Amino acid sequence: MFPPILKKISLFLQRLPGIGEKTANRLSLFLLKIPEEDLKIFGQNLIDLKRKIKFCQRCFNLSEESLCQICSDPKRDHKTIIVLETVLDLLSFEQGNIYQGVYHVLHGKIDPLNRVSADDLKINELVNRLKKEEVKELIIATSPDMEGEATAYFIKNRVKKEIWPQKKIEITRLAYGLPIGANLEYADYMTLKKALEGRRNLL
């Protein structure tokens, strides 16, 4: 028995992932406590969102300009490219200032069961980019599952075939192993296997 406008807001929130009816109702009521001016700005941002956001022409990150903030930053190392599945993966890398290169967002992984083929991803765009730009290293950071592995190998093979005859770009893959802070007890055996295979000398 929400008033109509609250009902509409709650129903909209229920379309978001992980938000059920009870949570949506609770959030709707909480919105009533937020200053009117802030709600107004947020509402206007939502209205403008899709018009303002486009893909970066170079790396397919989200951007309000034709080049994203990363691609248009001259202080970054444009010769090192991390290839990622999603923009959320990119955000993970950007936390903590651990990487100074640039990115290429595939927007998915090759996944025949869900009818995602290589042509649905930004792989042709990556190959064209490598032909045009001066790149030293390609770090393939697709997810460590079957589809992510297949995508990584597909990209590696295309780069070897189409780019290496002209220029030799180093192709690497992220290390697999135990996550920092993890407890051996809770690690799955595949992670343990990879950690064992990738073991390094203690110097």
Add this chain to the structure above:
Amino acid sequence: MFPPILKKISLFLQRLPGIGEKTANRLSLFLLKIPEEDLKIFGQNLIDLKRKIKFCQRCFNLSEESLCQICSDPKRDHKTIIVLETVLDLLSFEQGNIYQGVYHVLHGKIDPLNRVSADDLKINELVNRLKKEEVKELIIATSPDMEGEATAYFIKNRVKKEIWPQKKIEITRLAYGLPIGANLEYADYMTLKKALEGRRNLL
């Protein structure tokens, strides 16, 4: 490295209860997949929300009119009032068509530690309402904790003192006991104690 408008949307979402940075980022990206027209309607609803929503003059439920949908429904039993702490409690009762009476929303419970006194709640308004309206039963459904109990007893005493000399309104409290579908193994001992005290003959 979200574009500015997405960053603003994510920061706003992080103000909502239970939504951290990662969830807010994920929700912001999900909003990009929602049709522009739907985003526009939702954004406009947010902008209109605070202007449109007020309290029902009678029961202090949220409403777009001076009387809420429940208070203005002639088919409901206006002689039975459930006294509740929050609008969310009211929504719980309204699910499943289990109750045909009306409500009175206190907007909190007496809680001295958090500086909430009886005067901060809609208790005076309840007493005035009982003086004016023809009421048969008052079902006090404040929460089964110390503050909820104190609030219930405070209301009971005021009604006895101020209303009963003129008219005798029945005052009841919700039954305490095991929730339906619960497993004895997981019930806390206070609930078990209340369930034992309130046991009934199997006829």
